[in-house]
Amino acid sequence: MSERFPFSIPNGWFQIAYSDELEPGGVLPLHYFGQDLVLFRAEGGEVALLDAFCPHLGAHLGHGGVVDGDRIRCPFHAWEFDTRGACRNVPYARKVPPKAKVAPWNCAERNQIIWAWHHVEGVAPTWEIPDVPEVSSDDWTALERHRWTVRTHNQEIGENAVDRAHFRYVHGTTNVPESELELDGHIRRAIQHVHMSTPHGEVKGRIKVEAHGMGCTITRFTGICETVLLLSHTPIDGGSVDSRFSFTQRKADQKTGVAAGVIKEVVRQMNQDIPIWEHKKYLPKPMLCDGDGPIPEYRKWASQFYH
Ligand code: FES
Ligand SMILES: [Fe+2]
Incomplete structure (x- = not known):
């Protein structure tokens, strides 16, 4: 700790x-x-x-x-x-x-x-990493990789996904995304409807997020440009994380600049989150309001990974 x-x-x-x-x-x-x-x-x-x-x-x-x-x-x-x-x-x-x-x-x-x-107690794996078929498909591009070392904890990075209000005020998305959260054992699913700004103007899209525990999240973007993003966050120690984003996109969507714009936008958002995470304090009892996302539900789900 x-x-x-x-x-x-x-x-x-x-x-x-x-x-x-x-x-x-x-x-x-x-x-x-x-x-x-x-x-x-x-x-x-x-x-x-x-x-x-x-x-x-x-x-x-x-x-x-x-x-x-x-x-x-x-x-x-x-x-x-x-x-x-x-x-x-x-x-x-x-x-x-x-x-x-x-x-x-x-x-x-x-x-x-x-x-x-x-596993802190040496328990053998209780689930498997899912196969992402797009990664090995000839119709999809080779993984484009981005990487950061971030002075934070996995708990905080995960919370960002359910923190609805920050999308507007940190990332400047034009709406506060609606999301449907589903918690299913070690898996956390969310579907978000977002408006993203790209170099080709604003586009509406759907983001399907599937987190397998605290280290592996598979995100599928549709409606904008078919994109699969593997987000991995690996604890270096109790206070820093090695974050890697690996993108693959349908080759057929590569012709316009939109595909590159989607990646650029996700990377831009990560760069905006980092200074907040690196300087914030974790509050066990935050003062939440009705416009906030399902932060208590996320915290309850996350607690299963600490014993
Ligand atoms: S063999 Fe001697 S330290 Fe490894
Ligand atoms: Fe964020």
């Missing part, structure tokens, strides 16, 4: 890399969830995420570790660990210490993204 927020790091699936950032045999040192981690891809293609530090004398496996087959070899004394973190070989010892193990993490690869499952 950080000093700024009365929450721990949420449980769930979170993006830790894009698939193409890790070739077979590749190794990446990562720092997420307040922990040092190593991500590697076995030569056969499987991805593995482990705690970073070798149990022998503490080297960081992500700095100089080498993949050999389905194992990562420590840069310090060449102990070898498999994709589940078990030590399989100590090249200068007759016997591998039976308890030599690095803690493994559950990870998955879907929609050209590598995901890690974080």
Whole structure:
């Protein structure tokens, strides 16, 4: 828990890399969830995420570790660990210490993204990341990526989506969007009818938002230009988040400037939210009024990710 927020790091699936950032045999040192981690891809293609530090004398496996087959070899004394973190070989010892193990993490690869499952009590995944068919379709563009490091907590970023009034006063949308909220276990759905300003004038559209926990939101824009946006927000620690937006658009809609305008507008709105989030205080008992969105409902839904 950080000093700024009365929450721990949420449980769930979170993006830790894009698939193409890790070739077979590749190794990446990562720092997420307040922990040092190593991500590697076995030569056969499987991805593995482990705690970073070798149990022998503490080297960081992500700095100089080498993949050999389905194992990562420590840069310090060449102990070898498999994709589940078990030590399989100590090249200068007759016997591998039976308890030599690095803690493994559950990870998955879907929609050209590598995901890690974080749970404070080590509970195994209780849901799966959904498949987004547009990402692998030839009729849709390659993912356009945007990324920010934001000094906030996932709780606050999620709340932004249900905070109806801010759309008008922070983002300058011409109406306060109507939205229908549906809470369904770990999934939060909302449909918003918005008026967006683009370089080609104002357009009316529909935004369908589907949040799978606190780390993965799939947003579909229709009526403006068919766009799918994968929003991922990964806790770096209790007070900062690595946010990635990945857009794909129907290639048939690319001819006009509207498609690029939609992306530009979403990115502009993110840049407007950031200074508010970075400087605001989290109020457990906010003073709400009747024009506000379903903030209490959102907070109740979000509370399931903290135990
Ligand atoms: S610290 Fe890793 S093998 Fe010695
Ligand atoms: Fe916003």
